[in-house]
Amino acid sequence: MGEKDDGLGLGLSLCLGISQNQQPCLKKLFQSSATNRTPDTRSFLRGIDVNQAPTVTDCEEEGGVSSPNSTISSLSGKRNERETVGEENEAERASCSHGSDDEEGGGGDGDGSRKKLRLSREQSMVLEETFKEHSTLNPKQKQALAKQLNMKPRQVEVWFQNRRARTKLKQTEVDCEYLKRCCDDLTRENRRLQKEVQELRALKLSPNLYMNMKPPTTLTMCPSCERVAVSSSSSSSAAAVAVSTFPSGRQPVVSNGQRPMPLSPWAALPIQQRRFNAPTSRP
DNA sequence: CTATGGAAGGCATTTACCTCA
DNA sequence: CCTGAGGTAAATGCCTTCCAT
Numbered sequence: 001m002g003e004k005d006d007g008l009g010l011g012l013s014l015c016l017g018i019s020q021n022q023q024p025c026l027k028k029l030f031q032s033s034a035t036n037r038t039p040d041t042r043s044f045l046r047g048i049d050v051n052q053a054p055t056v057t058d059c060e061e062e063g064g065v066s067s068p069n070s071t072i073s074s075l076s077g078k079r080n081e082r083e084t085v086g087e088e089n090e091a092e093r094a095s096c097s098h099g100s101d102d103e104e105g106g107g108g109d110g111d112g113s114r115k116k117l118r119l120s121r122e123q124s125m126v127l128e129e130t131f132k133e134h135s136t137l138n139p140k141q142k143q144a145l146a147k148q149l150n151m152k153p154r155q156v157e158v159w160f161q162n163r164r165a166r167t168k169l170k171q172t173e174v175d176c177e178y179l180k181r182c183c184d185d186l187t188r189e190n191r192r193l194q195k196e197v198q199e200l201r202a203l204k205l206s207p208n209l210y211m212n213m214k215p216p217t218t219l220t221m222c223p224s225c226e227r228v229a230v231s232s233s234s235s236s237s238a239a240a241v242a243v244s245t246f247p248s249g250r251q252p253v254v255s256n257g258q259r260p261m262p263l264s265p266w267a268a269l270p271i272q273q274r275r276f277n278a279p280t281s282r283p
Numbered sequence: 284c285t286a287t288g289g290a291a292g293g294c295a296t297t298t299a300c301c302t303c304a
Numbered sequence: 305c306c307t308g309a310g311g312t313a314a315a316t317g318c319c320t321t322c323c324a325t
Contacts, residue, residue: 117313118301136293158314161293166312168294287325298315304308 119159123149127156131163 119127126149130137137145137160139153146153 119313139291155313157292159312162312162314165294289322289324291322292320294317294319296316296318298313300311300313302309302311304310 117155119151123151127159127163131160135164135167136160 126145130141130145134141137156142153142156142160145151146156149156
């Protein structure tokens with residue numbers, strides 16, 4: 001599943017526009033703790049090291065549970081949260097009403113209709129700030145963040161899930177644009193090469209014309225080995241020297257007995273060294 | 284050592300609600 | 305006031321990984 005993301009993990013530089021240095025306590029927590037499960041080697045945001053082994057318990061969870069199989073993991077587990085989400089809803093509604101000015105009392109009704117909760121600006125800012133540092137949360141971090149923001153852990157979890165989805169979507173769009181540009185460049189280059197092939201074929205069909213053409217490449221003498229080498233220089237003096245090397249005035253014949261092809265410097269490069277006008281760094 | 288089942292987490296998709304032009 | 309589009313919180317289902325047995 002996550003493997004699909006690897007192809008897209010080309011480096012995201014989305015601007016979140018949130019200032020740093022907001023949550024010292026959380027920062028401490030994030031620096032020192034991480035999830036004890038490490039399934040996230042396939043995290044679509046590489047380089048984010050969320051999954052270090054927890055070392056310190058900076059922020060006490062609400063229950064104060066500290067058993068090895070602490071209820072942090074069991075209570076914050078998705079299944080359990082989902083099971084209790086119904087009963088959480090009431091408290092959730094009550095605890096998260098700040099920031100939204102919609103009518104809270106009459107809207108809920110408790111009739112099972114889910115009320116859309118708008119997160120407050122401060123909540124969103126803290127969540128964004130946290131996300132900038134870690135795109136995933138371990139149960140401890142989730143618990144601490146939820147406590148700090150007066151949210152349910154499930155809410156924090158959902159927010160991070162949706163945030164990751166949004167990030168991935170944006171990255172996909174960026175990658176799509178990049179690939180489009182690459183495709184355009186390659187299409188242009190392909191057209192140019194096809195045109196060149198056509199011209200060459202036309203020249204081959206009319207050898208006389210080819211003979212009388214000014215050589216597309218010039219010859220220079222290597223001062224050390226005194227051999228004639230094909231050069232892309234087009235200065236007239238060099239051409240004159242090159243022509244004078246062959247009193248017959250005819251085109252030189254290279255070592256394999258073929259005429260020198262009008263090669264562009266780009267085409268002369270090995271494939272690996274050719275540049276396709278692609279941006280050197282990702283946008 | 285291997286097979287297996289449960290727990291837990293993540294992701295993709297969908298739904299429902301809210302806001303705004 | 306009505307409405308459609310867009311944004312997003314939340315629900316659901318599936319998959320993968322880890323771990324105990």
